Amino acid sequence: ANLLGIRACQKAMPGVKQVAVFDTAFHQTMPEKAYTYAIPYEYYTKYNVRRYGFHGTSHRYVSGEAIKMLGGKPNSRIITCHLGNGSSVAAILDGKCVDTSMGLTPLEGLPMGTRSGSIDPAIIEFIANHEDLTREEIFDILNKKSGVLGISGVSSDFRDIEGEAEKGNHRAQLSLDVFRYNVAKYIGREFAALGGADAMY
Numbered sequence: 001a002n003l004l005g006i007r008a009c010q011k012a013m014p015g016v017k018q019v020a021v022f023d024t025a026f027h028q029t030m031p032e033k034a035y036t037y038a039i040p041y042e043y044y045t046k047y048n049v050r051r052y053g054f055h056g057t058s059h060r061y062v063s064g065e066a067i068k069m070l071g072g073k074p075n076s077r078i079i080t081c082h083l084g085n086g087s088s089v090a091a092i093l094d095g096k097c098v099d100t101s102m103g104l105t106p107l108e109g110l111p112m113g114t115r116s117g118s119i120d121p122a123i124i125e126f127i128a129n130h131e132d133l134t135r136e137e138i139f140d141i142l143n144k145k146s147g148v149l150g151i152s153g154v155s156s157d158f159r160d161i162e163g164e165a166e167k168g169n170h171r172a173q174l175s176l177d178v179f180r181y182n183v184a185k186y187i188g189r190e191f192a193a194l195g196g197a198d199a200m201y
Contacts, residue, residue: 026056053100085113113156116146
């Protein structure tokens with residue numbers, strides 16, 4: 001599906017050079033202990049099931065800016081936060097990623113605009129059994145109807161949610177509280193992964 005856009009551009013503008021940027025590339029420096037899931041190892045060897053991370057272009061840029069602000073300090077420990085409708089946190093040591101909140105897919109990690117973030121995997125079977133839903137329907141809910149939208153029932157747009165929270169909407173306020181709590185928790189996790197931090201950006 002991603003190649004459709006590339007092919008359409010090639011057809012419409014054959015003389016224009018195209019550049020592919022891989023959002024996961026920056027996270028390839030994570031150590032094995034950070035990217036390995038605690039599931040049977042054969043799924044890694046057979047299918048490459050591991051943590052890849054996302055928002056790599058953003059984390060690379062902002063960590064580079066933070067290192068500049070620190071005067072190019074060697075072995076700088078930076079925690080970067082990419083917050084919005086899709087959100088992630090990363091730990092950067094000396095310009096290289098050592099950990100990040102997203103995993104095999106962008107569904108892992110922080111709760112986001114419409115994504116659940118990390119949940120107990122057994123919830124999938126529990127909801128499927130109680131609601132008579134297929135696996136595809138459950139993943140559609142987790143990707144498109146969860147996160148702050150799912151909690152608030154208002155929107156995936158934080159501006160709308162903040163407006164409703166100011167009016168006293170409990171669920172809107174709760175969605176903001178859950179998001180903030182998890183951002184702080186993941187920052188703490190990356191602080192531990194780095195053994196401290198010189199900057200958070």
